[in-house]
Amino acid sequence: MPKCEIYQDVKREWRWRRTNKDGEILKFSRQGFEKKEDCEKNGKEEGACTSYKLIV
Numbered sequence: 001m002p003k004c005e006i007y008q009d010v011k012r013e014w015r016w017r018r019t020n021k022d023g024e025i026l027k028f029s030r031q032g033f034e035k036k037e038d039c040e041k042n043g044k045e046e047g048a049c050t051s052y053k054l055i056v
Contacts, residue, residue, distance in 0.1 A: 002026055002048065006039060007055035014039035018047060 002018045009015050013032025016039055017025050027046060033039035043049045 004043060004049035004052045005055050006036065006043070006052040016040070016043035016049070016052065018043070018049065 002020055004016060004018050006014060006016045009032055011032060014036045015029045015032055017028040019025050029042060040052060
């Protein structure tokens with residue numbers, strides 16, 4: 001299963017990305033979200049993400 005990461009960009013908006021085991025980005029959010037929960041929901045709608053690793 002791909003790894004799913006969630007992080008805040010330079011505008012302090014939440015974004016997600018899905019990577020393979022080699023760290024290659026497979027898919028990512030096209031927009032930023034004010035709420036972390038909205039970002040996670042969008043990521044789950046886009047594919048198989050059941051949990052996220054928070055990137056600081």
